[in-house]
Amino acid sequence: MATVIVNDVEMTARPGERILDIARRNSAHIGFVCDGTGFCQTCKVRVLAGAEFLSPPNDREKNWLPDARLQEGWRLGCQASVRGKGPIAVITNAEELRLQAFAAINPPAGSSVATNVSSLITNLTQQSIDQLVGYPWNMLNAIATIGLGRIINPWQSMERFSQWLTDIGKVVEQTLNSPAPAPPSDPLARVRAAAAEVRRASE
Known part of the structure; x- marks a missing residue:
């Protein structure tokens, strides 16, 4: 079994398992709309350690x-799969x-509304x-690769659609029931600390 930390929560994974599947199984806060075809890109993750x-x-x-996002460690959770013990x-x-x-x-502490709003807007703008x-070009590629039918109806069956709704409900419930983090000086401090711990463990 491999160790994967998603959003500062340690999880176990089987070799070959996708990041999206690991996150969904553990009700992690992750987007998923297209049932793993890579088309919706809502399951994007940034790899902090263990790439x-x-x-x-x-x-x-x-x-x-x-390429710039790939270099920064961004991956699609529905495509990136575990290939080692982590x-x-x-x-x-x-x-x-x-x-x-x-x-x-x-x-x-030490930050302002204006600075933090600016960071959020910059992030959203860059992604857009x-x-x-x-x-x-990517739309044409997606149609050629996964087919128009999969784009229009990504679930392909009521059973898969029902599972999708169930998983969405679990993620929403987990997210709403998670206590709001105490505001650190850096909003991503907890995640960065977890990544540093992972790097130390793998050395």
């Missing part, structure tokens, strides 16, 4: 994530945005630009 224990980026990730530490895009929004509403720049 060498994951599969290399595949063509779907390279289509949707610019440890691996990631933060989901959904969680990072949540922490940035929380910091904008309740600024940590990344998508708009590559969208026409």
Whole structure:
């Protein structure tokens, strides 16, 4: 079994298991709409440590994530799978945005609303630009790779759609029931500390 830390929560994973599946099984705060085709990109994660224990980026990730984002450690959770015992530490895009929004509403010591709002807007703007720049070509690639039917109806069956709704409910419940973190000086401090611990453990 491999050790994977998603949003500062330690989880176990089987070799070959995708980050998205690990996160969903543990009700982690992660987006998932397209049932693992890579089309929706809501399951983006940033690998903070242990990238060498994951599969290399595949063509779907390279289509949707610019080289600069791949270099920063961004991956699609539905495509990146465990290839070693780890440890691996990631933060989901959904969680990072949540922490940035929380910091904008309740600024940590030493920061201001304006600075934190600016960081959040910069992040959202950059992600939008990344998508708009590559969208026409990437859409054609997605249709050629996974088919128009999978894009229009990603679940393909009522059973899979029902599981999707169940998993969404678990993630929402877990997220709403999680206590709001005490505002640190850095809203991502807990996650960065977990990643540092992972790096120390793998040395």
